[in-house]
Amino acid sequence: MINNDTIIAIGTAPQGAIGVIRISGPKAIEITDQFFFGRNLNKVSSHTVHYGKIKNESDQILDECLATVFIGPRSYTRENVVELSCHGSSYILSEIVQLFIRHGVRQANPGEFTMRAFLNGQLDLSQAEAVADLIASENESTHRLAMNQMRGGVSEKIKNLRDQLVHFASMIELELDFGEEDVEFANRDELIELVKRISLVVGNLLDSFKLGNVLKNGVQTVIAGRPNAGKSTLLNALLEEDRAIVSDIPGTTRDTIEESINIDGVLFHFVDTAGIRNAEDKIEVIGIEKTKDKIARSQISLYLIDASQTTPEQAWEELKDANLNVDSCFLILNKMDLNPYVKPEEYIHSDWIPSERIISASALNKMNVPFIKERLHDFVLDGHIKMDQVLISNQRHYNSLYSTKEALNRVQQGIDNGVSSDFVAMDIRQATQHLGEITGEISTDDLLEKIFSSFCIGK
Amino acid sequence: MINNDTIIAIGTAPQGAIGVIRISGPKAIEITDQFFFGRNLNKVSSHTVHYGKIKNESDQILDECLATVFIGPRSYTRENVVELSCHGSSYILSEIVQLFIRHGVRQANPGEFTMRAFLNGQLDLSQAEAVADLIASENESTHRLAMNQMRGGVSEKIKNLRDQLVHFASMIELELDFGEEDVEFANRDELIELVKRISLVVGNLLDSFKLGNVLKNGVQTVIAGRPNAGKSTLLNALLEEDRAIVSDIPGTTRDTIEESINIDGVLFHFVDTAGIRNAEDKIEVIGIEKTKDKIARSQISLYLIDASQTTPEQAWEELKDANLNVDSCFLILNKMDLNPYVKPEEYIHSDWIPSERIISASALNKMNVPFIKERLHDFVLDGHIKMDQVLISNQRHYNSLYSTKEALNRVQQGIDNGVSSDFVAMDIRQATQHLGEITGEISTDDLLEKIFSSFCIGK
Numbered sequence: 001m002i003n004n005d006t007i008i009a010i011g012t013a014p015q016g017a018i019g020v021i022r023i024s025g026p027k028a029i030e031i032t033d034q035f036f037f038g039r040n041l042n043k044v045s046s047h048t049v050h051y052g053k054i055k056n057e058s059d060q061i062l063d064e065c066l067a068t069v070f071i072g073p074r075s076y077t078r079e080n081v082v083e084l085s086c087h088g089s090s091y092i093l094s095e096i097v098q099l100f101i102r103h104g105v106r107q108a109n110p111g112e113f114t115m116r117a118f119l120n121g122q123l124d125l126s127q128a129e130a131v132a133d134l135i136a137s138e139n140e141s142t143h144r145l146a147m148n149q150m151r152g153g154v155s156e157k158i159k160n161l162r163d164q165l166v167h168f169a170s171m172i173e174l175e176l177d178f179g180e181e182d183v184e185f186a187n188r189d190e191l192i193e194l195v196k197r198i199s200l201v202v203g204n205l206l207d208s209f210k211l212g213n214v215l216k217n218g219v220q221t222v223i224a225g226r227p228n229a230g231k232s233t234l235l236n237a238l239l240e241e242d243r244a245i246v247s248d249i250p251g252t253t254r255d256t257i258e259e260s261i262n263i264d265g266v267l268f269h270f271v272d273t274a275g276i277r278n279a280e281d282k283i284e285v286i287g288i289e290k291t292k293d294k295i296a297r298s299q300i301s302l303y304l305i306d307a308s309q310t311t312p313e314q315a316w317e318e319l320k321d322a323n324l325n326v327d328s329c330f331l332i333l334n335k336m337d338l339n340p341y342v343k344p345e346e347y348i349h350s351d352w353i354p355s356e357r358i359i360s361a362s363a364l365n366k367m368n369v370p371f372i373k374e375r376l377h378d379f380v381l382d383g384h385i386k387m388d389q390v391l392i393s394n395q396r397h398y399n400s401l402y403s404t405k406e407a408l409n410r411v412q413q414g415i416d417n418g419v420s421s422d423f424v425a426m427d428i429r430q431a432t433q434h435l436g437e438i439t440g441e442i443s444t445d446d447l448l449e450k451i452f453s454s455f456c457i458g459k
Numbered sequence: 460m461i462n463n464d465t466i467i468a469i470g471t472a473p474q475g476a477i478g479v480i481r482i483s484g485p486k487a488i489e490i491t492d493q494f495f496f497g498r499n500l501n502k503v504s505s506h507t508v509h510y511g512k513i514k515n516e517s518d519q520i521l522d523e524c525l526a527t528v529f530i531g532p533r534s535y536t537r538e539n540v541v542e543l544s545c546h547g548s549s550y551i552l553s554e555i556v557q558l559f560i561r562h563g564v565r566q567a568n569p570g571e572f573t574m575r576a577f578l579n580g581q582l583d584l585s586q587a588e589a590v591a592d593l594i595a596s597e598n599e600s601t602h603r604l605a606m607n608q609m610r611g612g613v614s615e616k617i618k619n620l621r622d623q624l625v626h627f628a629s630m631i632e633l634e635l636d637f638g639e640e641d642v643e644f645a646n647r648d649e650l651i652e653l654v655k656r657i658s659l660v661v662g663n664l665l666d667s668f669k670l671g672n673v674l675k676n677g678v679q680t681v682i683a684g685r686p687n688a689g690k691s692t693l694l695n696a697l698l699e700e701d702r703a704i705v706s707d708i709p710g711t712t713r714d715t716i717e718e719s720i721n722i723d724g725v726l727f728h729f730v731d732t733a734g735i736r737n738a739e740d741k742i743e744v745i746g747i748e749k750t751k752d753k754i755a756r757s758q759i760s761l762y763l764i765d766a767s768q769t770t771p772e773q774a775w776e777e778l779k780d781a782n783l784n785v786d787s788c789f790l791i792l793n794k795m796d797l798n799p800y801v802k803p804e805e806y807i808h809s810d811w812i813p814s815e816r817i818i819s820a821s822a823l824n825k826m827n828v829p830f831i832k833e834r835l836h837d838f839v840l841d842g843h844i845k846m847d848q849v850l851i852s853n854q855r856h857y858n859s860l861y862s863t864k865e866a867l868n869r870v871q872q873g874i875d876n877g878v879s880s881d882f883v884a885m886d887i888r889q890a891t892q893h894l895g896e897i898t899g900e901i902s903t904d905d906l907l908e909k910i911f912s913s914f915c916i917g918k
Contacts, residue, residue: 013475016472016917017916017918020477020479020544048508049527061610087594089594089602091596134548135476135548143554458476459476
């Protein structure tokens with residue numbers, strides 16, 4: 001990890017009114033001062049802003065801008081940092097970056113500023129990863145997850161567990177040093193107690209991944225039902241109020257309609273399966289295969305029936321045919337406006353979908369559509385999420401926790417089976433190692449490169 | 460023009476690492492301080508940066524960010540300004556903006572920050588307009604034009620002319636006050652002298668619009684020639700070295716290939732007219748019509764011949780048929796590599812394209828392609844542009860200058876024909892009025908709204 005050169009990157013997206021260039025490293029202030037005319041930046045205090053002109057080697061003015069000086073370690077990277085706030089022209093920004101590169105400053109790699117913040121002890125690894133999540137956050141839940149992680153929620157919990165394990169590992173290793181003297185510094189009962197307790201916490205964290213992952217990536221929700229049950233109408237009704245924040249998901253196939261909406265902070269990806277029947281040509285068949293795959297991987301399904309024409313018995317038949325996961329299925333009795341004689345309670349079936357997931361509605365008139373949203377939202381969160389609860393949402397953390405749990409299981413089995421202390425010690429060390437990977441106490445260059453390369457440039 | 464409320468906008472484009480929110484107005488600092496936790500912003504000095512958290516009304520942390528405080532009049536708008544540098548998540552940025560809007564801050568209109576800078580005397584109108592041009596600048600010429608304009612090049616020239624005219628107008632109006640006494644405060648000969656001088660300068664500025672406009676919007680350059688003359692090969696050869704900065708022009712029709720490259724700071728839009736012959740179906744005919752239109756509106760044409768197979772006589776025939784503007788046409792003798800017997804000098808025709816615009820080349824081997832670029836660049840600039848020359852590039856300025864010139868012509872005619880002083884005075888006033896529109900000394904709300912509404916939000 002080379003860390004002692006000076007790096008530069010444009011931190012803002014192209015085509016805004018303002019463009020920010022960030023420079024970090026031992027020579028950040030010194031080099032900027034060569035091209036910045038307005039104030040001697042070498043002599044200003046940290047955290048001050050100065051108006052001036054950036055001129056190139058031939059004395060041409062590239063821009064009039066504001067330079068903010070941060071003197072390390074009082075900066076994001078803990079190095080000397082200068083931020084130039086320029087006019088947001090890509091031409092200007094790139095000319096300025098090239099000017100610096102011609103004078104010994106290096107173009108930063110993706111995430112390199114945050115990597116330096118990590119390497120210089122400003123953030124731990126889990127917090128650094130949260131920075132990327134925070135930038136990518138699109139709704140209240142992802143924002144809260146990332147913010148909690150960035151503020152150290154996950155790290156604290158993990159570090160605490162790890163410290164206790166490290167302590168025990170040292171004790172056991174101490175025993176090994178004494179070799180044949182047969183001392184026992186680490187009380188086996190206490191160790192088993194600890195391993196159990198940590199396994200429980202790790203297990204809870206692993207469980208939280210399901211929700212954390214859903215919150216981070218959105219809830220895949222399929223809208224199924226016979227043709228003409230009103231699926232597309234329902235999708236439109238669900239979208240309408242939130243039209244402003246609707247987004248087409250990139251890569252949406254032409255044959256399934258897919259739209260995302262944010263319901264009270266939780267992101268739902270709705271898949272309208274219109275067109276799943278009546279496959280004729282090859283392309284359509286491929287589309288339907290994709291749709292089926294989406295249904296299989298969906299976390300919630302809304303099954304629509306035209307209640308004005310479908311008896312409870314027919315509805316149950318249809319549902320069975322549709323082969324949906326009953327535990328996460330809602331039955332929507334649609335077109336209630338067309339038939340005043342429909343009795344919703346008749347659709348309740350003892351060992352089938354519970355009554356709170358059977359909702360009568362009229363997608364056309366938007367009757368009960370807000371209620372459907374409310375139920376969807378509650379179904380996902382359903383007492384799971386508390387304000388400050390620590391949730392795992394990062395696949396890498398999940399993997400490390402999973403390996404930790406496996407190692408802890410081996411510890412427990414080892415003690416139960418009376419295996420020798422050195423094997424137990426090895427497994428405990430492995431558990432601490434996996435926990436350490438999460439916060440970066442244990443890290444390799446490869447791991448760091450992999451993590452930070454997924455960042456955007458300039459962060 | 461309401462100017463005493465506090466406004467807010469996101470100044471950066473979506474999806475960067477950094478997002479900047481700008482707040483300006485009398486209460487900018489006070490309101491920000493309500494939601495910023497880290498330092499009491501009411502008590503900090505101007506031009507200082509502070510780390511803190513933005514929390515909403517329910518004490519939820521929206522982001523950790525840096526707040527920069529500018530105390531008016533030492534700010535862009537000359538009002539109190541706070542800039543918040545946040546994580547670049549659209550969700551976070553919009554939550555923060557909404558928080559401020561809930562507490563009496565108004566979403567800024569496009570260009571409103573710059574409009575305030577204008578209204579508060581920080582910039583004149585022509586300079587304010589240059590800010591938008593600067594942000595949009597894509598290459599060295601547009602950048603230089605905008606920078607020159609922003610730094611007051613145009614304004615100074617215009618103000619100078621206007622001051623002299625205003626002086627004369629006052630003198631003549633003074634004569635009118637004395638009514639029948641028949642005094643002459645304004646020497647008619649001097650006035651005619653002045654009007655002539657100003658007309659000349661205005662005329663030069665009007666002429667500079669042609670170049671200014673070309674530099675700002677790029678030079679439309681058509682590549683024409685018989686099928687298989689090597690047009691597409693030439694286009695590719697022209698592009699190759701600059702591939703990194705090639706951009707597809709949006710709206711390019713499928714039937715003409717259009718690519719832009721920056722040659723030494725001047726933007727050229729090349730139109731490859733491949734396929735102009737052999738029209739068969741309707742869509743193709745429409746495409747060809749469009750191509751012809753593009754040729755007609757192009758500022759330069761490169762006419763290619765396969766010199767290995769085309770005699771000078773044939774070349775002249777082809778050129779006549781092609782109906783191109785001879786004054787801005789280059790004849791490219793292509794495929795020189797295929798026939799060692801071709802003598803370029805034979806293609807020079809006395810009353811036709813001059814020898815400096817006849818270039819032998821081999822597009823395939825890139826022979827002389829850099830030379831073609833050089834000639835194109837020189838042809839456009841050809842002694843026209845000097846480092847600090849004032850060029851008009853703004854259509855609005857052109858229109859105002861044009862009206863000024865008309866008014867000045869009327870002044871001159873009026874004096875020549877001995878019309879009464881009050882008519883002359885009126886025309887002089889009109890000329891000063893039109894000149895004043897450029898810098899904004901004369902402006903209406905409508906005009907301002909029209910100008911600033913073309914800005915991006917947050918500037």
